[in-house]
Amino acid sequence: MDHIMFGDTPVSRCIFYRRVCDLPANIDPPSLGRIIMKATHVWALTMPTPLGQAVKHDMGRRGTAVGPIVAHPRSARWTYLIRPDVPDDVPLFADLFRHNVSVIREGGTVALPSPTPQSGAIRQWIEPPRDTFRPSGLVVIASIRACVAPCRMRAVSHV
Template identity: 40%
Template sequence: MTHAHRSAATQDSPQTRSLFYRKVCGLPTFVDPTTGRIMMSAGSTGAVMMPADLAQRVKVELHRRNVGPCPIIGHLRAGTWSFLIRADMDPIGDPAVLAQLWRARVAVVRDGEIALPSPGPEHHIARTWVVPATTPFRPSGTTVLSCVRELLDAAKPRNRGPY
């Protein structure tokens, strides 16, 4: 069967992909009627967004700790990745921690909507899966943030005295 002869039932669309995300991955998705994008309401699932270079190190460290596979969305134009997480962490109250994350361009999404990769013409694709969501597993947000902070702390220049 050629691509042109596939039945409509087997073609990927925002609606079929959103249904997959809901039924198989347990993500609370819907298709935005205005844009046609697949969106997810944050709540029990959130996201930790960061620059791709830091995210790559976090991904490797989480794998080393046997956490995963973690669903990760790549934002091509922004050069960032978003880890989908269980929103199990307390609000960050420490100003020093907030400043550290802000300087590193790390954002925690707990409320609102998160755009997920949607099928469409290649030139319209702004998000793609770095690691696709294929199961209901999401890592603990506390674990992901802890890993981010450890990597940021390890990258700090150490004060070596006057020399």
């Protein structure tokens, strides 16, 4: 793929997200420069910041690449961009929900960092995307389980 240098604007950032990182990003609304991504071939797991930090540390300790992570400082949450391999399993979602973790599946929306001044305080990259790599959702969930083990997150047989 051709790597073209762009100034850092919402449009150039969207082009980078699409061409280099294969993220289906769009500017919405154009007047504000907010960048969003509809979940299609990329899903996400959103969790409280302390759990997100623990998961990142756990994955690093295991030698597992974390992939892109978005921080939402005002809501104190982190979003991990993942491969869409999380099964449609109500008990799993209930367990995740008990730990304030949500799965953003097909059709959901993820807000991505934008270079506009107002967006910089709203969303920031903890781990920016550099290419098309995203970890398996199941791997991130396994790390969540390890981090909340004292809370006894119930194991789901096929995860």
